[in-house]
Amino acid sequence: MNAAEIKARIARILGKIIEAKGLPVPDIGDDTVLMGGSLGIDSLDLAELIVTMTEECRKDPFAAGLLEFRTVGELVKLYAD
Amino acid sequence: MRPIRPIAGKARPGSWADRPPDTEVFIEDDRPVTISGLQLMAGKIAAQLRRGKFFRCAVFSSRPSVLAAAILACEDAGRDLLVLKNQDPDDDSVARAAGADALIGDEMAVRAVKEPSAAPPSPRGEILIPTSGTSGVPKITRHSLSGLLGRVRSGKAGSGSVRWLLTYQPFGFAGLQMILTVLVTDSVLIGSGEPEVARLAGQALAHRVTHISGTPTMWRSLLMFLGDSAGELPLEQATLGGEVVDQAILDKIRALFPRAGISHIYASTEAGSLFSVKDGRAGFPAAWLEEPVDGVRLRVREGLLEVLSPRRMLGYLREPESPVTADGWLATGDRVVLRGDRVHFLGRADSVINVGGAKAAPEEVEAALLDVANVLDLRAYAVPNPVTGFLVGLDILAAAGGDEERIRKDIAAAAAAKLETYKRPRVVRFVGAIPRDPSGKKSRKP
Numbered sequence: 001m002n003a004a005e006i007k008a009r010i011a012r013i014l015g016k017i018i019e020a021k022g023l024p025v026p027d028i029g030d031d032t033v034l035m036g037g038s039l040g041i042d043s044l045d046l047a048e049l050i051v052t053m054t055e056e057c058r059k060d061p062f063a064a065g066l067l068e069f070r071t072v073g074e075l076v077k078l079y080a081d
Numbered sequence: 082m083r084p085i086r087p088i089a090g091k092a093r094p095g096s097w098a099d100r101p102p103d104t105e106v107f108i109e110d111d112r113p114v115t116i117s118g119l120q121l122m123a124g125k126i127a128a129q130l131r132r133g134k135f136f137r138c139a140v141f142s143s144r145p146s147v148l149a150a151a152i153l154a155c156e157d158a159g160r161d162l163l164v165l166k167n168q169d170p171d172d173d174s175v176a177r178a179a180g181a182d183a184l185i186g187d188e189m190a191v192r193a194v195k196e197p198s199a200a201p202p203s204p205r206g207e208i209l210i211p212t213s214g215t216s217g218v219p220k221i222t223r224h225s226l227s228g229l230l231g232r233v234r235s236g237k238a239g240s241g242s243v244r245w246l247l248t249y250q251p252f253g254f255a256g257l258q259m260i261l262t263v264l265v266t267d268s269v270l271i272g273s274g275e276p277e278v279a280r281l282a283g284q285a286l287a288h289r290v291t292h293i294s295g296t297p298t299m300w301r302s303l304l305m306f307l308g309d310s311a312g313e314l315p316l317e318q319a320t321l322g323g324e325v326v327d328q329a330i331l332d333k334i335r336a337l338f339p340r341a342g343i344s345h346i347y348a349s350t351e352a353g354s355l356f357s358v359k360d361g362r363a364g365f366p367a368a369w370l371e372e373p374v375d376g377v378r379l380r381v382r383e384g385l386l387e388v389l390s391p392r393r394m395l396g397y398l399r400e401p402e403s404p405v406t407a408d409g410w411l412a413t414g415d416r417v418v419l420r421g422d423r424v425h426f427l428g429r430a431d432s433v434i435n436v437g438g439a440k441a442a443p444e445e446v447e448a449a450l451l452d453v454a455n456v457l458d459l460r461a462y463a464v465p466n467p468v469t470g471f472l473v474g475l476d477i478l479a480a481a482g483g484d485e486e487r488i489r490k491d492i493a494a495a496a497a498a499k500l501e502t503y504k505r506p507r508v509v510r511f512v513g514a515i516p517r518d519p520s521g522k523k524s525r526k527p
Contacts, residue, residue: 020493043437043468043469044436044437044469044472044502044503044507046468047437047466047468047469047472047507048472048507048508050466050467050468051464051466051472051507051508052508054466055508062466062467066467067467
């Protein structure tokens with residue numbers, strides 16, 4: 001899966017999570033800060049995103065321990081081949 | 082061979098002293114075992130134990146009659162009995178580690194354990210039952226037969242029509258309780274081997290069982306499997322135990338069997354059989370925290386139930402540490418909460434899901450969501466992730482024809498209404514079956 005596909009996937013899952021919270025879904029770009037930014041998601045939402053991505057991509061970038069990521073772009077890199 | 086007496090020589094009403102020798106006590110795969118047959122089996126084992134001068138006999142069988150015969154033989158000969166589970170027939174290690182010097186299987190031929198432990202134990206006629214040991218090596222609890230029989234009711238002597246369905250593994254604590262029940266009450270136990278729901282449903286119908294005891298998870302799958310034919314069962318008694326019993330399953334059984342007695346039993350391998358609740362409501366009356374029930378005193382310490390029971394185990398066989406508090410109470414490891422006039426079980430302290438430091442009990446999550454329309458059963462479990470440690474995951478077993486998107490929305494709405502944010506399931510999937518542990522309890526594995 002290339003970076004654009006992964007980004008689209010993240011945007012779709014995030015959109016669902018944010019929608020379920022009853023919040024407006026903003027545009028999601030590489031620089032979008034995942035937590036503490038404009039998205040309005042909390043750590044549980046972020047955890048759901050990671051779990052869903054790990055399952056859908058059949059890849060667990062966190063298997064070897066916690067990696068740093070703050071933005072959508074940084075998360076895309078973790079899942080990109 | 083001298084005849085084997087009824088348990089402890091006590092001619093309890095309904096015990097076989099009052100029943101004709103050709104009375105059937107077990108039906109295993111449609112093969113009946115009568116009282117005289119059982120006496121022969123027990124006599125054969127007892128004679129071998131005496132002849133071989135064995136002290137502590139390990140039994141491994143998934144036939145209730147073999148387990149019953151071993152119990153009777155050891156009681157008669159004053160030997161200890163170790164009830165093994167999931168034994169490799171060629172592996173003596175568990176038996177040896179527990180100090181057993183003899184082993185019996187389905188053939189009821191007693192053989193010596195290879196290289197038994199050096200110091201022969203002195204038999205006290207105890208029954209040794211390993212805990213289900215979800216993690217690591219099981220501990221072995223020591224029980225007296227009279228303690229195990231403590232809550233077995235004599236029942237209506239002479240009614241002769243009580244037919245129990247065995248939904249538990251026969252060699253586990255709950256299965257052994259069932260076996261002892263038919264030995265001292267006028268009843269027959271139907272089933273053997275690993276409980277498998279399709280077979281159980283078939284046996285229930287074929288033998289028109291009147292009494293069923295099982296975990297809530299087993300009840301749900303059994304009722305699902307029976308479908309409309311559940312109504313054909315002449316059920317007089319529905320008993321639940323082994324897991325937190327929720328209101329939804331009690332209501333469902335009540336609706337299906339309006340004339341049956343419904344009770345849920347609180348018991349564990351360590352604590353023994355403690356009490357049963359018969360008012361059809363989940364949890365137990367808060368008044369029982371003040372007044373002993375069935376000889377058992379109850380108290381809550383830091384959200385956990387502690388008990389003082391005359392029927393508790395005598396102790397562990399090997400482990401020096403014990404779950405007993407400084408003042409002699411047994412810590413059950415079961416989380417409880419007081420709501421109004423009722424104490425409710427929240428689940429096992431060791432099954433709690435740690436969501437970013439907050440504690441979500443899978444049993445509590447399931448109980449809050451089980452009354453959602455078209456949901457037959459649920460399983461909450463821990464989903465690991467690098468952000469919060471764990472999230473709550475939920476497997477849904479939906480009714481045939483249930484609209485998955487609708488159920489998903491209803492589950493989310495019910496969770497939002499009833500559960501704190503961190504307890505709400507974040508990963509939801511639909512499954513064809515809810516996985517169970519061998520003991521019949523819901524599996525908590527991801």
